[in-house]
Amino acid sequence: MNAAQRQPAEGKFEPLLQFEMEMGTFLSDWHHCDQLSTYMARMISHNRTDPVRHSNFFSSALNELLEVSFRGGSPEGRIGCALYRQGPRERVKLSFPCPPGQRQFFREAVARTRKNDAYARYLDAISTDLAPSREVILLDLAINFDAEIRLEEDEPPSITIIVDLPLEGIVS
Amino acid sequence: MSTAILSAPFQAEFDANSQEFAFAGVIRPRSVDEIAHSISALRHAIEQARGVLYINVKRLAQMNNTAFHAFSRVVLDACRTRSDIRFVVVTSSVVGWTERMFRHLGKIEPQITVEVYDSKFYPGQSFVEDTSFIPILRTQTKMTWRHERTILPRHGMRAGIHMADICCGIGDFAVLVRKEFQPARIVALDHSKASLAYARDVAANFGISDIEYTYGDASEMLLEDNQFDLVTCRHSLQIFNQPDLLLKELYRICKPGGRVYITNEKNSHCLGEPRSQSIQWTYNEVAKLFGHFEMDVELGPKSRRYLADAGFNDIRVESFMVTNLDGDPQDFADVITAWENVYAGEMAVKRGDPPEFIERFRQGFRDHIFAALHPKGYAGWPIWAASGRKPL
Numbered sequence: 001m002n003a004a005q006r007q008p009a010e011g012k013f014e015p016l017l018q019f020e021m022e023m024g025t026f027l028s029d030w031h032h033c034d035q036l037s038t039y040m041a042r043m044i045s046h047n048r049t050d051p052v053r054h055s056n057f058f059s060s061a062l063n064e065l066l067e068v069s070f071r072g073g074s075p076e077g078r079i080g081c082a083l084y085r086q087g088p089r090e091r092v093k094l095s096f097p098c099p100p101g102q103r104q105f106f107r108e109a110v111a112r113t114r115k116n117d118a119y120a121r122y123l124d125a126i127s128t129d130l131a132p133s134r135e136v137i138l139l140d141l142a143i144n145f146d147a148e149i150r151l152e153e154d155e156p157p158s159i160t161i162i163v164d165l166p167l168e169g170i171v172s
Numbered sequence: 173m174s175t176a177i178l179s180a181p182f183q184a185e186f187d188a189n190s191q192e193f194a195f196a197g198v199i200r201p202r203s204v205d206e207i208a209h210s211i212s213a214l215r216h217a218i219e220q221a222r223g224v225l226y227i228n229v230k231r232l233a234q235m236n237n238t239a240f241h242a243f244s245r246v247v248l249d250a251c252r253t254r255s256d257i258r259f260v261v262v263t264s265s266v267v268g269w270t271e272r273m274f275r276h277l278g279k280i281e282p283q284i285t286v287e288v289y290d291s292k293f294y295p296g297q298s299f300v301e302d303t304s305f306i307p308i309l310r311t312q313t314k315m316t317w318r319h320e321r322t323i324l325p326r327h328g329m330r331a332g333i334h335m336a337d338i339c340c341g342i343g344d345f346a347v348l349v350r351k352e353f354q355p356a357r358i359v360a361l362d363h364s365k366a367s368l369a370y371a372r373d374v375a376a377n378f379g380i381s382d383i384e385y386t387y388g389d390a391s392e393m394l395l396e397d398n399q400f401d402l403v404t405c406r407h408s409l410q411i412f413n414q415p416d417l418l419l420k421e422l423y424r425i426c427k428p429g430g431r432v433y434i435t436n437e438k439n440s441h442c443l444g445e446p447r448s449q450s451i452q453w454t455y456n457e458v459a460k461l462f463g464h465f466e467m468d469v470e471l472g473p474k475s476r477r478y479l480a481d482a483g484f485n486d487i488r489v490e491s492f493m494v495t496n497l498d499g500d501p502q503d504f505a506d507v508i509t510a511w512e513n514v515y516a517g518e519m520a521v522k523r524g525d526p527p528e529f530i531e532r533f534r535q536g537f538r539d540h541i542f543a544a545l546h547p548k549g550y551a552g553w554p555i556w557a558a559s560g561r562k563p564l
Contacts, residue, residue: 030202034234049372052359052386052394053268060234060269063200067236126244127280131204132237140237144272171268 013084013091016044020080023097027075036081037063044083044090049172057167061145062092064137065163069096072106072134074157088168097157106159109135110151113142146170184210186217191224193217196231199239207239211246218250221257229274230264230289231392244277251281259284266388289389306342306370308510311503313344316406316435316555318499319492321352327488327559328431332356333401336425338390338418339363339408343371346383355402359395361388391417395425402426406435409478413466419482426562432484433559438472444543444551451543454536458515464523472556484560496544496551504544504551512537 017040026032041059048054062081069079077097084091098106112118112135122143125136132140141147145165152160182197184207193214201207218225227247229235235243247259261277263270265288277284329335331354337346340360350358360383362368371385388394390408403426409415422432439462442455462469471478472491479487496504516534525533544551 034198034200046384047381050368050386051384052361052388053266056233056394057268063234064237067200067238123276123280126241126276127248129241130245132241136241137237140273144269 011086013086013089016083016085016090018080018082020078023073023077023079024075026079027070027073030070033063033066033070037066040081040083044085048168053171054167057145057171058090058165061141061147061163061165061167064141065092065094065161068134068137068161069094069098072096072098072102074099077157089164089166092163092165093152093160094163095154095158095160098159100156103153103156103159105134106151106161107153109138110149110161113138113147113149119143141165184213186213186220188217188220190226191217191221192226192228194228194231195235195243196233198234199232200234200236201238204238204242207242211242214243214246215250218246218254218257223256224258224260227259227261229270230262230267230389232267232270233394235270235273240273247277247284248281251283255283257283261286262289263287264289264389264392266392266394305510305514306367308507309342310344311507313348315494315498315503315507315553317345317348319494319555320435320557321348323490323492323557324349324353324433326490327433327557328402328561329353329355329433334399334427335359335402335404336361336395336400338393338403338405338422340367340371340385342367343374343383343385345404345406346371346385347375347378347380349404350380350383357384358382359384359386359400361386361390361393361395363387363389391421393421393425397424398427399425400427401430403430403432404434405432407437409434409475410436410469410471411462411467415468415471415478416481419478423482423484423562428562428564431559431561432479433557434475434479435555435557436471436475437469437553437555439469441554442540442552443554444540445549446546447539447543450536450539452536454533454540457533457536458511461515461519461523465519472554475556475558479558479560482560483563485563486561487558488560489556489558491554491556494553494555496549501544501551504553505541507553508537508540508544508551 019036037059041055041062045051045055045058073079073096079096082093118139122136122139138149141163142149148164150162152162154160182199184195186193199207250257261274261284263274263286271288275286278286333355334357335355336359338361340346340362343360346358346360349355365387368385368387375383403422405422409418412418426432440456440459444451459470476487476489512534516530516537520530520533540551543549
């Protein structure tokens with residue numbers, strides 16, 4: 001089964017918040033990941049059932065995604081992150097420029113989050129890897145945050161990772 | 173974007189006496205090098221530990237995968253070289269992702285177990301989280317609110333402030349405050365999911381959507397430092413076995429220049445006429461009974477000392493007496509009935525008190541009710557309201 005066949009039926013996602021900045025500016029400071037994830041999580045969680053815990057959970061997931069773009073992105077172009085909501089789910093659409101060789105990597109890494117051996121791969125990575133790969137971070141999102149992840153192939157050099165997070169159900 | 177708040181501080185400390193390595197704060201390094209010192213500290217802790225090493229992540233607000241993998245590797249490597257040691261990772265039910273993330277370690281190495289910290293760690297928590305207590309909590313708040321609505325402005329309550337009500341219970345105080353004082357923001361935190369569910373239902377029924385009810389452990393909150401102009405914590409220090417720890421957290425989340433407001437009882441000073449002697453005997457015993465379960469319901473007049481020891485200044489203390497004359501005397505009687513049911517019917521039984529003691533114990537409550545409903549009677553329940561200012 002390919003990724004397209006596994007996609008859930010699309011409901012209407014309402015836009016919540018978005019930011020866009022020069023990738024070079026984003027890459028100038030590692031702490032942008034922490035700051036942006038904390039700020040955005042707090043903004044969008046205020047009307048969730050448990051705003052404090054939702055924000056904590058969401059920030060955790062968003063930070064990992066931003067760190068992925070920080071580690072794998074190229075300095076030319078812009079990074080954009082848009083958040084949407086549909087019922088108990090939030091959607092993160094993260095677009096950033098990345099080197100040509102990385103597109104295939106992301107394509108495969110995203111596909112692996114849906115494979116039957118995803119959990120075994122995740123445990124193996126914790127058990128043996130010295131540092132987490134970007135693939136493991138996507139597995140972490142799928143396993144620990146029940147995320148559904150897919151890739152939208154924009155005009156090179158940009159790619160867009162789309163992550164649906166059903167955190168309201170987990171938190172509350 | 174400012175870099176002043178970037179490096180949210182984190183702690184990674186080893187307590188050799190309890191063989192506990194505790195992580196707290198936000199740990200989001202770019203590379204393992206940034207946390208090398210903490211990794212060495214964990215290795216050192218493992219070398220020193222015998223038997224069980226506790227890894228406490230209850231106060232870990234955030235940890236990225238870089239840090240998680242690095243610290244996990246240290247523990248997993250130790251499992252492979254040290255068959256004599258076990259690891260217990262203590263996560264919090266409040267910080268949901270820690271439970272989800274750390275549980276995998278137990279699947280990799282059987283020497284690692286993951287435990288979720290919850291209310292069982294509080295000696296008296298189960299008595300006060302019983303949902304049958306909810307109607308009586310509402311009545312209690314109704315009775316104390318008559319006094320507190322005039323007291324609160326003297327302790328920092330005013331329109332437009334950011335406030336937190338810690339140990340909010342069923343959330344009725346937050347609703348009353350919102351209506352009376354219109355703060356700009358109210359966060360209401362409690363450790364009882366049942367009470368919070370009730371609070372959210374009530375809020376929804378009244379069309380209130382701007383009180384942020386949150387599940388949390390008052391002694392280890394997810395809320396950030398220096399956020400609130402006023403932090404209230406009512407009738408709760410007295411039922412924690414470590415009130416100083418709780419006050420430390422209230423201090424932490426309060427803004428410099430803001431105030432922390434607490435209310436507590438001195439149960440042995442509950443009174444009534446007629447039948448004062450029986451009433452006094454029973455409430456003296458109430459204080460001892462709570463003491464048995466590591467709770468101090470005599471804390472009220474000690475508020476000044478607790479606030480001073482926690483670092484507050486400009487401490488204000490006052491007391492008020494809830495009485496049968498405040499409103500419907502039957503409300504007062506209903507509260508005492510609920511106390512009798514819990515204190516005599518559950519707590520004394522759990523302590524193993526003999527039936528003749530329990531009967532005499534019950535009689536004091538019944539006499540208090542008698543006094544409350546007597547046409548010429550008087551029944552009182554004294555409460556101490558105190559607040560301190562966090563220095564600028």
